[in-house]
Amino acid sequence: MKRNKATNRALKRPKLSGDAGGGRFGYFVTRAVMNIRQNMLVNTLTVGTITLGLLILSLFLLVYVNVEGLAENWSEKVQVTVYFESEPDPVTLRNLTSQVEALSGTANAKFVSKVEALNRFRERLKGQEALLDGLAPDILPASLEIRLKKGHRESAAVDAYVSRLKKIPGVAEVQYGEEWVRRFSTFMSFMRVTGLVLGAFLVLAVVLIVSNTIKLTIYARQDELEIMALVGGTKWFIKIPFLIEGIIQGSAGALLAELVLFGVYFAFLHNAGNFLSFNPADAGLSFLPLEWLAGLLAGGMLLGLLGSLTSLKRFVRI
Amino acid sequence: MIRLNNVYMSYGGNVAALHDVSLHIAKGDFVYVTGASGAGKTTLMRLFYLAHAPSRGQILIDGQNITRFKPAQIPYLRRDFGVVFQDFKLLPNRTVLENVGITLEVLGWNKKDIARRVNHVLKQMGLEHKVNSTPQRLSGGEQQRIALARALVNEPKILLADEPTGNLDEATANQVMSVLKEANIRGTTVVVATHDRHLLDKHPRRVIMVDKGRISEGGDEA
Numbered sequence: 001m002k003r004n005k006a007t008n009r010a011l012k013r014p015k016l017s018g019d020a021g022g023g024r025f026g027y028f029v030t031r032a033v034m035n036i037r038q039n040m041l042v043n044t045l046t047v048g049t050i051t052l053g054l055l056i057l058s059l060f061l062l063v064y065v066n067v068e069g070l071a072e073n074w075s076e077k078v079q080v081t082v083y084f085e086s087e088p089d090p091v092t093l094r095n096l097t098s099q100v101e102a103l104s105g106t107a108n109a110k111f112v113s114k115v116e117a118l119n120r121f122r123e124r125l126k127g128q129e130a131l132l133d134g135l136a137p138d139i140l141p142a143s144l145e146i147r148l149k150k151g152h153r154e155s156a157a158v159d160a161y162v163s164r165l166k167k168i169p170g171v172a173e174v175q176y177g178e179e180w181v182r183r184f185s186t187f188m189s190f191m192r193v194t195g196l197v198l199g200a201f202l203v204l205a206v207v208l209i210v211s212n213t214i215k216l217t218i219y220a221r222q223d224e225l226e227i228m229a230l231v232g233g234t235k236w237f238i239k240i241p242f243l244i245e246g247i248i249q250g251s252a253g254a255l256l257a258e259l260v261l262f263g264v265y266f267a268f269l270h271n272a273g274n275f276l277s278f279n280p281a282d283a284g285l286s287f288l289p290l291e292w293l294a295g296l297l298a299g300g301m302l303l304g305l306l307g308s309l310t311s312l313k314r315f316v317r318i
Numbered sequence: 319m320i321r322l323n324n325v326y327m328s329y330g331g332n333v334a335a336l337h338d339v340s341l342h343i344a345k346g347d348f349v350y351v352t353g354a355s356g357a358g359k360t361t362l363m364r365l366f367y368l369a370h371a372p373s374r375g376q377i378l379i380d381g382q383n384i385t386r387f388k389p390a391q392i393p394y395l396r397r398d399f400g401v402v403f404q405d406f407k408l409l410p411n412r413t414v415l416e417n418v419g420i421t422l423e424v425l426g427w428n429k430k431d432i433a434r435r436v437n438h439v440l441k442q443m444g445l446e447h448k449v450n451s452t453p454q455r456l457s458g459g460e461q462q463r464i465a466l467a468r469a470l471v472n473e474p475k476i477l478l479a480d481e482p483t484g485n486l487d488e489a490t491a492n493q494v495m496s497v498l499k500e501a502n503i504r505g506t507t508v509v510v511a512t513h514d515r516h517l518l519d520k521h522p523r524r525v526i527m528v529d530k531g532r533i534s535e536g537g538d539e540a
C-alpha cells in the first residue's frame with residue numbers, strides 16, 4: 001500500500017489546513033481552546049490546583065523576600081570605624097578618604113572630627129550635659145565612619161574588607177562590631193538554608209500534586225486519546241493540543257496565584273495601615289520583584305507542559 | 319486486501335484468544351465474520367488495524383506485512399480503515415459534527431471542508447438534523463449510525479463494522495446495511511462482525527465462522 005499523502009481515491013482531498021502559513025499551529029491552539037471549553041470542570045480543577053500550589057509557594061517567597069529585606073536593613077548597622085590618634089590635616093584626610101572610597105565594598109565614608117564626636121556625645125546625654133563639664137574638648141578621637149555595601153556585611157566579607165583597609169597608609173586603629181556581625185552572619189545563613197530547604201519541599205509538593213491532578217484529568221479523557229489514535233492521528237498530532245492546554249492551565253494558574261497574592265498583600269498593607277496607624281508604603285513591606293513574578297509564570301507554564309507530557313506518555317502509545 | 323497467515327493472539331494468560339488463524343479477504347469483497355459471543359470476532363478485527371499485535375503469525379494489508387510496522391507507521395495504516403466499534407466510542411462532550419469530523423481532523427482538513435463533508439455523509443444516514451447534538455441526546459440507533467458516519471466519512475479502503483445492526487429495528491438495520499453495500503459498491507472492502515443469523519439470511523454474503531478463537535469455515539475465498 002502506498003504511504004503517499006496523495007492516494008488516487010475517489011474522494012477529492014481538500015488542502016491540508018497546515019498548508020497555509022501557521023495553519024497547523026492555529027489548528028492546535030483552536031483545538032486546545034475547544035478542549036478547555038468542552039472539559040470545563042476538569043480544567044477548573046486543574047487550574048485551581050495549580051493556583052493553590054503556586055499561591056502557597058509565592059506566599060512563602062513573599063515572606064522570605066521581606067524577612068531578607070528586613071535583615072538587610074539591620075545590616076545597615078554594620079559599620080567600620082577608623083580612629084585617628086590626632087586629627088589629620090585636610091589634605092591627608094582627602095587623600096585617605098578617596099583611597100577608602102576606592103575600596104570595593106565601601107558604600108560611603110564620613111569623617112567625624114573631635115568636636116563633632118563630642119557634640120554627638122553631648123546630644124546623647126541630653127539633660128545630663130553637666131556630666132561633661134570640665135572635660136577637655138578633645139577627649140574623643142576623630143574618626144572615619146565607613147558604611148559597607150550590601151553583600152559586604154557578613155563576617156568573612158567584613159574581615160576581608162578590614163584587612164584591605166588596614167593596608168592603606170595612615171589607617172592604624174580599626175573597629176567594628178565583630179560580635180554583632182558574627183551573629184548577623186549566622187542568622188543570615190540559617191535563614192538562607194532554611195529557606196532553601198523549605199522552598200525545595202514546597203516546590204516538590206507542588207510539582208507532585210499538580211502532575212497527579214493532570215494525570216487524573218488526562219486519565220478521565222483517555223477515550224478522546226484512544227479515538228484520535230484509532231482514526232489515524234499521529235503521536236504529536238494527538239499530544240500537542242493537550243500540551244498547549246497544559247501550558248494554558250499553567251499560565252492561568254500562575255496568573256491567578258499572583259493576582260490573589262497581590263490581593264493578600266494589598267489587604268495586609270491596608271489593615272496594617274489602619275491598625276498600626278503608620279503609613280504602609282513606608283513600612284518597608286515589599287512585593288515580589290518583577291523577575292520573580294515572571295519566573296513564577298514561567299514555572300507555571302513549565303509545570304503544565306511537563307505535567308501533561310509525562311501523563312500523556314502513559315496513554316498515547318503510538 | 320487482508321491476509322492472515324497462521325496468526326495467534328492472546329490477551330495474556332495461557333488461553334489464546336485466536337488460534338492459528340489464516341484467512342484471505344479480497345479487495346472489494348463484502349464478508350461477514352460470525353460466531354458465538356466471545357468467539358473472537360472483535361479480537362480478529364482489531365488485529366487488522368493493529369489495535370493490538372498478534373503474538374505470532376503474519377498479517378498482510380494490501381500486500382504489506384503490518385506486523386513489522388514501526389509505531390510511527392501505524393497511524394497511516396489506520397487512515398485506510400474505517401472502524402465501527404461495537405460500543406461506538408463516541409465522545410460524549412463533542413457534537414456529532416466533531417465526532418464524525420475527527421477522522422478528517424487528524425488528516426489536517428480545515429473546518430469548512432470538514433463541515434461540508436460531514437453534512438454530506440450525515441444526509442446519507444438521514445441524520446443531518448442532529449449535526450449539533452451531543453451523543454447523549456441521541457438514541458442507540460442514531461449513535462450507531464453516527465459511528466458508521468465517522469467510519470465512512472473518509473471513504474476508507476476497508477470498512478470494519480462490529481455489530482453494526484446490534485440494537486437497531488429492522489427498518490434502521492436495513493438502512494445501515496444499504497449504506498454498507500453502497501460503500502462496497504464504491505470500492506470499499508467491507509467486513510461485518512455479527513451473530514445475527516437473520517442478517518446473514520437477509521443479505522447473504524461470504525461468511526467466515528469463528529469458533530473459540532479458530533476459523534471453522536470460510537477462511538479462504540470460495
Ligand SMILES: Nc1ncnc2c1ncn2[C@@H]1O[C@H](COP(=O)(O)OP(=O)(O)OP(=O)(O)O)[C@@H](O)[C@H]1O
Pocket residue numbers: 329335353354355356357358359360361362404513
Ligand atoms: N481486553 C481483553 N482482555 C482480556 N481478554 C479479552 C479482552 N477482550 C476480549 N477478551 C477475551 O477474548 C475472547 C474473545 O473476545 P471477543 O471480544 O473477540 O469476542 P466476540 O466474538 O467479539 O464476542 P461478542 O460477540 O460478544 O462481541 C473472549 O473470551 C474474551 O473474554
Ligand SMILES: [Mg+2]
Pocket residue numbers: 359360361404480
Ligand atoms: Mg465483539
